[in-house]
Amino acid sequence: MRLLINKIVLILSTLSALIGLAFLAWILITLFVKGISSLHFALFINDLINGGLRNLIVGQFVMAGIASLIGIPIGMLAGIYLQEYGRGKFTTLIRDLSDIMMSAPSIVIGAFVYAVVVIPSGGSSGFAGSIALAIMMIPIVINTTDNMLSLVPRELREAGIALGASKYRVILDIIIKAAKVGIMTGLLLSFARIIGETAPLLFTSETSNYFSLDLTEAFPSLTVSIYALANDPVQASRDLAWAASFVLTALVLVINLIGRYITRHKG
Amino acid sequence: MEKIFKNVSLLSATLVLILLIGIFSVLFNNSKLAIDEFGFNFIVDTTWNQDVPVLNTLSKTAQNPAGVQMLDEYGDPLTKTIYGGLIPIVGTILSTLIAMVFALPIAMGIAVFLAEIAPKNISSIVGIAIELLAAIPSIIFGMWGLFYFAPIVQSFVGGYQVSLLTAGLVLGIMILPFMAAITRDSMNTTPDVLKESAYALGATKFEVIKDIIFPYSKTGIIGSIILALGRALGETMAVAFLIGSVFDLPRAINSPTVSIPVALANNFGEASGLAESSLFYLALLLFIISFAVISIAKFYFLRKAN
Numbered sequence: 001m002r003l004l005i006n007k008i009v010l011i012l013s014t015l016s017a018l019i020g021l022a023f024l025a026w027i028l029i030t031l032f033v034k035g036i037s038s039l040h041f042a043l044f045i046n047d048l049i050n051g052g053l054r055n056l057i058v059g060q061f062v063m064a065g066i067a068s069l070i071g072i073p074i075g076m077l078a079g080i081y082l083q084e085y086g087r088g089k090f091t092t093l094i095r096d097l098s099d100i101m102m103s104a105p106s107i108v109i110g111a112f113v114y115a116v117v118v119i120p121s122g123g124s125s126g127f128a129g130s131i132a133l134a135i136m137m138i139p140i141v142i143n144t145t146d147n148m149l150s151l152v153p154r155e156l157r158e159a160g161i162a163l164g165a166s167k168y169r170v171i172l173d174i175i176i177k178a179a180k181v182g183i184m185t186g187l188l189l190s191f192a193r194i195i196g197e198t199a200p201l202l203f204t205s206e207t208s209n210y211f212s213l214d215l216t217e218a219f220p221s222l223t224v225s226i227y228a229l230a231n232d233p234v235q236a237s238r239d240l241a242w243a244a245s246f247v248l249t250a251l252v253l254v255i256n257l258i259g260r261y262i263t264r265h266k267g
Numbered sequence: 268m269e270k271i272f273k274n275v276s277l278l279s280a281t282l283v284l285i286l287l288i289g290i291f292s293v294l295f296n297n298s299k300l301a302i303d304e305f306g307f308n309f310i311v312d313t314t315w316n317q318d319v320p321v322l323n324t325l326s327k328t329a330q331n332p333a334g335v336q337m338l339d340e341y342g343d344p345l346t347k348t349i350y351g352g353l354i355p356i357v358g359t360i361l362s363t364l365i366a367m368v369f370a371l372p373i374a375m376g377i378a379v380f381l382a383e384i385a386p387k388n389i390s391s392i393v394g395i396a397i398e399l400l401a402a403i404p405s406i407i408f409g410m411w412g413l414f415y416f417a418p419i420v421q422s423f424v425g426g427y428q429v430s431l432l433t434a435g436l437v438l439g440i441m442i443l444p445f446m447a448a449i450t451r452d453s454m455n456t457t458p459d460v461l462k463e464s465a466y467a468l469g470a471t472k473f474e475v476i477k478d479i480i481f482p483y484s485k486t487g488i489i490g491s492i493i494l495a496l497g498r499a500l501g502e503t504m505a506v507a508f509l510i511g512s513v514f515d516l517p518r519a520i521n522s523p524t525v526s527i528p529v530a531l532a533n534n535f536g537e538a539s540g541l542a543e544s545s546l547f548y549l550a551l552l553l554f555i556i557s558f559a560v561i562s563i564a565k566f567y568f569l570r571k572a573n
Contacts, residue, residue: 006471010384016376017385017393020447023440024400027411077279085273086280096566098283103494103561104290104554105501107528111550112290114535115297135286142283168272196404199503199528203535223406227504230410238414245407256402260395 028249035246038239048209048225051236053244055211059220060248062213063126063205064195067133071194072187074134075141082142083149084171095146101139109135110200118204126212126219129205133194140193144186148179185259192255196248198223222248294551300544301350309548312351315514316542321345350545352552354514358431358526359553361517362506363499365435370443371492377443378450379476394451401444409508412437417509426521427511434510434526441505446495453487454480490568497561501553503528527553 046052082095110132117128152175160170176183201207207224208217222244229241295302301309322334337345377397381390417433424432457480465475481488511523512533527549538546 002471002474006473009379009473009476013376013379013384016373017380019373020377020397020400020443021393023443024396026415027400027403027407030411030415031407074279074282077276078283081273081276081280085276091280094280094283096562097287099565100558100561101283101287103497103501103557105503105528105557107501107503107531108290108294108550108554108557111531111535111547112293115293115547116289138286139283142280166269168269171272192402196402196406198404198406199532202532206536223404226406226410227507230413230508241410245410249403249407252402252404253399256399 031242031246031249034239034242038243039246043240043243047211048220051240053222053240053247055208055220056222056225056244057247059126059205059208059212060195060222062215063130063133063201063219063221064191066126066130066215067137067194068187068191070130070134071137071190072141075138075190076145076183078138079142079145079149080171080176082146084167084175098139098142102143105199106136106197107199107202110202110204113200113204121216124204124206124218126205126215126217129201129219129221130215132200132204133197136197136200137190137194140190141187144190145179145183148182148186149175151182152178181262185263188255188259188262192252192259195255196223196252198227202227290554291551294547294554298544298548298551300541301548304541305350305545305548309350309352309545310356310552311353312349313353313516314349314351315354317349318346319349321347348541350542350548352527352545352549354516355525355527355530355549356552357516358510358524359500359528361431361524362435362438362510362526363496365432365520366439366442366499367492367496369436369439370446370495374443374446374450374495375488377447378454381447381451382454383472383476383480394448397444397447401448405441405502405504406508408437408441408505412440412505413508416440421521424521426519427523429509429511429523430521431510431517431524432520434506437505437509438499438502441502442495442499445498446491449491449494450488453484453491456487457483486568486571490564490571493560493564493568497557497564500560501528501557503532507532 043051043053044057045054047055078094078098082091086094113128113132113135117131118124121128156174156178157170160174161167165173201221201224205219205221205224207228208220210220212220226241226244226248229237229244232238232241305312321337323337339345381394381397385393412433413429416437417428417430420433420436421428426432461479461483462475465479470478506526507529510526510529512525512529513523514525514530515523517524531546531550531553534542535546
C-alpha cells in the first residue's frame with residue numbers, strides 16, 4: 001500500500017513535469033511553424049508601413065538600450081551601496097522595497113510614467129517608453145549586483161584595503177572584477193526581461209508605423225505592434241504578428257541561453 | 268573621490284525609495300478627482316461609464332422619495348457619469364483564482380519532480396526548459412492562448428472563446444514555471460541529512476516528501492505560492508488577449524469580463540477627466556493590493572524560511 005501510494009505520487013509528479021514541458025513545446029512549435037511560414041528576408045528591410053518589421057525591431061532595441069543606459073548604472077551603484085557601504089535599517093528597507101518593486105505590476109509603472117512624463121510633455125514618446133523600461137530594470141539590476149557582490153570573499157576586500165587602496169578603488173578594481181561574470185549574466189538577463197515588455201509601453205511610447213529615432217515622438221515598438229496586429233481581423237496583419245512574435249521570442253531565448261552558457265562555462 | 272562615489276551610490280539606492288513614494292503619490296494625486304467623487308463606494312460599484320440622472324436630494328416628496336430630477340440651464344435633464352471599480356476588481360480576483368487553482372498542483376508536481384525524483388542531469392535540463400518557459404514574453408502567451416488554446420477550451424466547456432476561464436487558464440500556464448522554480452528552490456533548502464535519515468528508516472520517497480521536505484520548507488513554499496499570486500494579479504498582456512475587456516460581471520465562468528490591468532491597458536490612451544482619474548484609482552488599488560501581497564510573501568514567509 002505504501003509503495004503503491006509512493007508510485008502513484010511519483011507518476012503524478014512526473015506527469016506534471018511532462019505537462020509543463022508540453023506547454024513549452026506547444027508554444028514554441030506554434031511560434032516556429034506560424035513564425036517561419038510568415039518570415040522572409042523582406043521583413044527585416046521594410047518598415048511596418050510597408051509590411052515589414054525593421055522599424056519595430058530597431059525601436060524596441062533603442063528603447064531597451066536607453067533604458068539600460070539609465071537603469072544599469074543606477075542599479076549597479078545602488079547594489080554596490082547595499083552590499084559595500086550600507087548598514088542597518090535603511091539598507092534593509094531599500095533592499096526590501098527594491099525586492100517588492102521587482103514584482104510590481106508593469107502596467108502600474110506605465111500609468112506612473114504616463115502621469116509624470118507623457119501628460120506634462122504633451123504626448124507619448126520614445127523617451128517616456130525608455131523611462132518606463134528603466135524603472136522596471138533598476139530593481140532587477142540592484143538584486144543581481146547585490147547578490148553577486150555578496151559572493152565575493154571577504155578576504156579580497158581586506159587584502160585591497162590592506163594594500164592602502166581607497167574603498168571605491170577596491171570596489172571598482174577588485175570586487176566588481178571578481179563578480180564580473182555573475183553581474184554580466186544578470187545584466188544580460190535583465191535586458192532580456194525588459195525587451196519583451198509590452199504593458200509599460202502601451203501608453204508611454206505607443207508605437208509607430210514609420211522608422212524613427214526621434215525620442216520625442218511616438219516610437220516604434222515591436223511588442224505594442226504585436227498587440228495591435230494580433231487584434232487586427234486582417235489575416236496578413238496576424239501573420240505579421242506571428243513573424244514578429246517569433247523574432248521577439250527567439251531574441252529573448254537566445255539572450256537567456258547566452259547568459260546561462262556564460263555562467264556555466266566561466267562562472 | 269571616495270566621498271563622491273559613496274554619495275552617488277547612496278543616492279542611487281535612495282532613488283528606489285523616492286520612486287516608490289513617487290509612484291504611490293502620483294497615482295493618488297491623479298485619482299483624487301475620482302476619489303472625491305466616488306469615495307470608497309468605487310470599490311463596490313458595478314457601473315462603469317454610465318450616465319445617471321442627477322437628483323436634488325433636498326426636494327424629497329412622496330412621489331419622488333429619492334429627490335426631484337435636476338435640470339440644466341436649457342431645461343434638459345441633468346446627468347452625471349458614474350465610474351465604479353467592482354467589475355475589474357472581481358475580474359482580477361477571479362482570473363487570478365482560476366490561475367492559482369490550475370497552476371498550483373502542476374507547479375507542486377514539477378517542483379517535486381525537479382527537487383526529488385529526476386536524476387540530476389534530467390533535472391537540470393527540465394529545470395532549464397521550465398525557466399525558459401518563464402522567460403517567454405507574456406504577450407506571446409496571450410497570442411498563443413487566443414488563437415490556439417482558447418478554441419480547444421471552448422470546445423470542451425462551450426461559452427465564449429474570450430472568457431474568464433480561458434484568461435485564468437492562460438494566466439495559470441504563465442505563472443506555472445515561475446511558481447515551480449521558486450518552490451523547487453525552497454524544497455532544495457531541506458538538509459540532505461534529514462532526508463537520508465528518513466530513507467535509512469525505510470521511508471518511501473513520497474513519505475520523505477510528505478513528512479520531511481514539506482514540513483521543513485513549508486513557509487518557503489507558501490511564500491513562493493503567494494509571490495506567484497502577486498505576479499498573477501498584476502499581469503496584463505496574457506490576460507488582455509483573452510478576458511474580453513467588457514465591463515460586465517461574468518455571468519458564468521465561460522463569459523467575458525475585464526480585469527484591472529486590462530482595463531488600464533485598453534482604456535488609458537483615450538481617457539480624460541473623470542474617466543482617466545477613475546483608471547488611476549484602479550491603478551492605485553492594484554498597486555496597493557499587489558504591494559501588500561508581495562510584502563506578505565517576501566517578508567513574512569520567505570524571510571522566515573531562510
